[in-house]
Amino acid sequence: MVIATKEIEVRYAETDQMGVVYHANYFVWMELGRTSFIEKLGYNYAEMEKDGIISPVMDIQASYKKPIRYGEKATVKTWVEEYDGIRVTYGYEILTESGEIAVIGLSRHVCVKKESFRPISLKRLYPEWHAAYEKAKKKQAEIKR
Helix, strand or coil: CCCEEEEEECCHHHECCCCEECCCHHHHHHHHHHHHHHHHCCCCHHHHHHCCEECCEEEEEEEECCCCECCCEEEEEEEEEEECCCEEEEEEEEECCCCCEEEEEEEEEECEECCCCCECCHHHHCHHHHHHHHHHCCCHHHCCC
8 A cells, every 4th residue: 555645834814713723724734635635656646637627535534533723744645445447445543743633524426527527437537647546546345444
């Protein structure tokens, strides 16, 4: 399984009145994690968009465990939890500066044609990207369920 890491420096604007990261900002950080993951595999999401293919979120979830505060650094770990050639589920752990889990998350996406929102087969249109996801995804033995 391939895991990408992205360090985030918490900005004041990302915090709420309680002085902790506002919950919705973790979803933005997950997007940064996905982008880092794709780049780690040697691909570029913006290039796919130029081809008229987008990857909307079908479902997203976050489970909050510990707060992160302004001035701290966070680390986003991202991997492919599941992939079937059309849909992909990314897994996330967002860690505090000391390495403790602050957030656990998942996001499910499907690749579609931008003009019609009809699903496409990554395997057919981007066979190298498909092969990289197959190789990088979490193996059955690694699934903790």
